[in-house]
Amino acid sequence: MKKRMGVIALLALMMIFILPMFAWAAEEGIDTGDTAWMLVSSAIVMLMVPGLALFYGGMVRQKNVLNTMMMSFICLGVITIQWMLWGYTLSFGSDIGKLIGGMDFFALNGVGLEPAGTIPHQLFMVFQMMFAILTPALITGAIVERMRFPAYLLFLVLWATLVYDPICHWVWGGGWLAELGALDFAGGTVVHISSGVSALVAALVLGRRRGYGTERMVPHNIPYVVIGAAILWFGWFGFNGGSALASDGLAASVFVNTQIAAGAAVMSWVIVEWLRHGKPTVLGAASGAIAGLVAITPACGFVTPMGSLAIGLVAGALCYFAVSYAKVKLGYDDSLDVFGIHGVGGMWGALATGLFSVEAGAEGLFYGNVAQVGIQAISVVATIALAAIATFVILKVVGAITKLRADDEAEVLGLDVNEHSEKAYSV
């Protein structure tokens, strides 16, 4: 699969030479089956954004549900434009020093319908756009119920540009991590570690919600959470499966691994919780699913079904402890556990890839290649470092421009009314 990503990188170079924008004719090399699968994958990854809105929206208190959903939904507006104008080219433009893409694809200039692999280049671009939209939306779970919306918008644009686009280039755009041989099939580092770590930093910078630890802060609508998680699971088939960039055996294998890891993590979260609290919870089952999906993301193209089972089983239990034990001990208020699930789950997945990989030439530890774990560790640390530092700086800058936190009255009254002049439910 690394070969496929290479194709894209090569393409980036090729694109510097002119290709007519509407090369309707130049469709040799495009496979209709691969294209069909990538069209569908792009569409269902887009659906993950409202899925996330529902997942997060159900978990907050009633007075904040709209603000929470808006934080995800608005990414469909902001990042669509950001990606089209400069995000794509920063990520996939011709490489500059293995660190960032050049400006050749600015405003989608030169991104036409010519084949990128076996699919139209624009289709590759829009598939990647959906990843760029979803990733910052993931962060919002840590800052809901207290961050002012204007500050969030500013943060969003800066984070996408200064954190997501570079890491994406490092791993998938021909940057230094790709060169190093780091394996990240569908975004363990790019998507989950980056958002999870940024979420933790944001939660720390913003501080705890008023009443955290004393007031009852429980999901206002768990059916929303379950359905949101299910839509995410569904979308993940496109997210992981589409990362094969073709409709082939690899895509099928990815699909199977995704399903198995998710199912396994549902079980392990629920069982651990059952042992600890005496009851299996529905919120736990939904959370476990996401934990498993996160963890399998970097690994799904490189491991066997049995490997996926192991990765999922560990993910469910590990994230449960991160969320219910570590967070409480450390005392930070990551409202909806973005770090505990995406951060911790993503790190486990990235390292596990280095353990379970059966990819020829990049086998994991369990297949005798000790080096791969080291490479994976480097990619994890690099991602953590950039995400943490940049998020901190961005928030300080944004905070200097406009207040980050809603004032006390707004927090009590709810951000829906305060930030959006709306109420979620009426008669």
Added chain:
Amino acid sequence: MKKRMGVIALLALMMIFILPMFAWAAEEGIDTGDTAWMLVSSAIVMLMVPGLALFYGGMVRQKNVLNTMMMSFICLGVITIQWMLWGYTLSFGSDIGKLIGGMDFFALNGVGLEPAGTIPHQLFMVFQMMFAILTPALITGAIVERMRFPAYLLFLVLWATLVYDPICHWVWGGGWLAELGALDFAGGTVVHISSGVSALVAALVLGRRRGYGTERMVPHNIPYVVIGAAILWFGWFGFNGGSALASDGLAASVFVNTQIAAGAAVMSWVIVEWLRHGKPTVLGAASGAIAGLVAITPACGFVTPMGSLAIGLVAGALCYFAVSYAKVKLGYDDSLDVFGIHGVGGMWGALATGLFSVEAGAEGLFYGNVAQVGIQAISVVATIALAAIATFVILKVVGAITKLRADDEAEVLGLDVNEHSEKAYSV
């Protein structure tokens, strides 16, 4: 792409000659990739119907949510049968005087699995069925909270037959608008102008809701609205993308344009609203998305990403003003703004296609071809004329058969209990 529609028209002629109904064998010419994409597109356009039910259902008051959802849902029953029996043949049967299709495909007679382009003919038929189902459902937003259900059912069958089927034939079935060279990739006139204008007429004929302008009439569940809008957005990829009738570069380009226009319109609606009312609303973001999707519908196969950005940005702002300013000034009660969004957005899209088209031989004004705008204007006017007049007449006829409006008591009590003997929410 006009070529592709030509294929269908040609096919219509060919079909007059017998083709065995179950030509399982005759599958040469069918492309599995194109077929896969059209199967999926048909399925996700079907999903737009419940998406719309949720979008509209969330926007009405609690006592009317079921009636509102039912108005959309029942189209899946009524129009499926109408289209199968006579709707498809009226739209795509062998042309009669450029105005309407003949009866050759009555009851799907002769609609088999032979290739229509590169997909089975029945698949083309069912893809178009989903359009025929969705379009009248769009109208219901203007008449909810007051129209009697039996009257609506009668209206539904007549409107589908007398308005939708003819316009569909004019534009896509080889009728006079197709011949004139009017561009409508996925239904700006056929779907959105026709439904938007009919909605306005219906709102005027029915009159305002009791208490309109004095009582608080606000969405009873905005999360439903957001999720409904998101499902519509998702479905639109099939709606627009599937209109390419193939899984190729064109489909990819359509997909990209759809995403960009929707994202742009989210931003412009929200920003204009922010400036006017001091807050960006979630309902506004969802509404903007639909406005952008409507506007890009006729254009999506003919324009560049930059053109789509422009079309979307204008659509969001324009529909906001139609909804929040023009409607109030004019004083009609289009309950959920079908005219303001589908009518106005559709008109803008149809004309904008005449401005931004880069289609060879049918370039838009900005590419030096003044004539195209004129052609587009003719198609808009023709659609408005047929939709407005026919809707008016149909409603008068229906009104002569059975009362159109629920009585006052029913309106106060809610149409859920009154028309369906059901309550949406219990304990």
Added chain:
Amino acid sequence: MKKRMGVIALLALMMIFILPMFAWAAEEGIDTGDTAWMLVSSAIVMLMVPGLALFYGGMVRQKNVLNTMMMSFICLGVITIQWMLWGYTLSFGSDIGKLIGGMDFFALNGVGLEPAGTIPHQLFMVFQMMFAILTPALITGAIVERMRFPAYLLFLVLWATLVYDPICHWVWGGGWLAELGALDFAGGTVVHISSGVSALVAALVLGRRRGYGTERMVPHNIPYVVIGAAILWFGWFGFNGGSALASDGLAASVFVNTQIAAGAAVMSWVIVEWLRHGKPTVLGAASGAIAGLVAITPACGFVTPMGSLAIGLVAGALCYFAVSYAKVKLGYDDSLDVFGIHGVGGMWGALATGLFSVEAGAEGLFYGNVAQVGIQAISVVATIALAAIATFVILKVVGAITKLRADDEAEVLGLDVNEHSEKAYSV
């Protein structure tokens, strides 16, 4: 199509000989279009599980919604693992006495990416996994609001292993019903009769809910029910259409038949109800859709659109009477009418396949082949027999290990709090 199932059976034999687990290279014979459609079908069948959770969750009382949703959702965990480890091989492993599959595919051993037909074998496996997950989830509608969760989990594993896997092997895995020539395109017997009959038995074993017949037991959220039904409808395109195992004319025909039967059954249920109670209900429309979808499931690959119309029209009316008349007369408490819809609808569909089939060599009664009805009847009776007896025995065994029913206090308080320590809705 039977041929295709034959391919799988053959494959099962072939698999006994070693094929390397990661035969990335061995992808000749795989069609990207077919693979794309099967990837999508698998994903949207997975989405039916949360769709069902919503459909059922909306129909119970508020205090039981989470437990109801959990019963479906947990199947995504339990059965994913069960299927991967031993369920797939029991169903599709090399045949043993036409009754059950052998252990050759234990833990997916030998299930690689080699072609099964034109798709990767793992993809076939995961598509079938989704069926295995959905089927026991269907049963839960009969036992909600009173069954203890631990007992349910035990039941789930046993039922999947002792009922689903064998019947699946009989019909699709090369077992005796396949040999007999029984037609079941997408699961009329395997999925619907088996779950419907087991549901009835479970309802009888568990006994009625406290207050059944005197207390008001009405759906707590009908919009959930409508959206759930719509997601099921959407997923059914993958369920039935994917059963073609290819993206071809057959898949298209199946799609069309599915849509027509569903639409027809919506209309017939609503109309019958309208005549009997004076109003058409929204719950009725949603229920009718499911009834039609169930009935067309076994037939969808063998009949014409007109046949589908007939099957759907009968299904809607028939299931309405099963649910509203027969159930009341007989006095059992099948909480959400699993037997009335899946059992009765499935039996009608299985027999109707024997009436309306136009499949060469297996024509139905209306096409002159009386024998086919008899074969269908045998398959129905055999399925009923195994499902009923095995379910009864399993429940007795489970009941001997742990209490089946929640105690009175739990039933009054609600199973959400009692079984999961959670409340669905808070402020």
Added chain:
Amino acid sequence: MVKIEAIVRPGVLEDIKDGLSKFGIHGLTVSQVMGCGLQKGRKEVYRGTEYSINLLPKVKIEIVLAAKDADGVIEVIIKAARTGEIGDGKIFITKIDNAVRIRTGEKGDAAL
């Protein structure tokens, strides 16, 4: 000091609030209730099972005020809430022994 408790149709709340506001009364507390009386109920049907519903949605308005204002307020409410059809609702009057404004600790009429 008395409490006026009015149980009225949901739709008339805004009119009552307007009327009271003109009368000079701004403080009130509203809750959603279900009522049953002479007004005939509705039938509901779920999968063929019919339920007759006689609890209908109503709104309860509670106003604590000086006894002397009671008659005027009652008139205001009747004016806004009367349709003449069964189900218009009732007004109940009770004596209140004391009132406290939490913010200031004021008691009696000053607290209203």
Added chain:
Amino acid sequence: MVKIEAIVRPGVLEDIKDGLSKFGIHGLTVSQVMGCGLQKGRKEVYRGTEYSINLLPKVKIEIVLAAKDADGVIEVIIKAARTGEIGDGKIFITKIDNAVRIRTGEKGDAAL
């Protein structure tokens, strides 16, 4: 005229209504409340955080009636609502000074 206010378990409402109906009382107003008393609460768990819940769902029934009927009605309620377990609820009786039927303007007992 008195008001009887009964706070009972949600499940017994229909039985109380039936009982009252047989007793000849049809007018009443119901609201959903949460109650706390001797009845032990429940534990809830969300992502590993436990909450102990001691507010439990109850139903409040308010009936205004002639004082002479009070004892009979109280008996009816007790009969329908008593399970003998902690949490059955309470009945409170208060004097009502006057009642008005909005539809007709009738006052006093005639308004009930």
Added chain:
Amino acid sequence: MVKIEAIVRPGVLEDIKDGLSKFGIHGLTVSQVMGCGLQKGRKEVYRGTEYSINLLPKVKIEIVLAAKDADGVIEVIIKAARTGEIGDGKIFITKIDNAVRIRTGEKGDAAL
């Protein structure tokens, strides 16, 4: 026996319950209400139409107790509910004629 009815901000309920618990009072009934008074409302906007909202969410707490405890309880409530901002709410005190514990049939103070 008196009833204390406190209408307070939603956020202070837990504090009040804790305070009462320390004071030795465990029985109470809570309902969600909407209140309107001096506190200024909020604007809401839906598709460009503005609504000004002056009904704000409040919580009503009802406690029936022996008259002698009333003053202490009022103090507990004030302490927990006072922010000093407009909208803190009110406490109303009414006489209760009798109380019955459904479970046992006990009457009067014994029923509380």
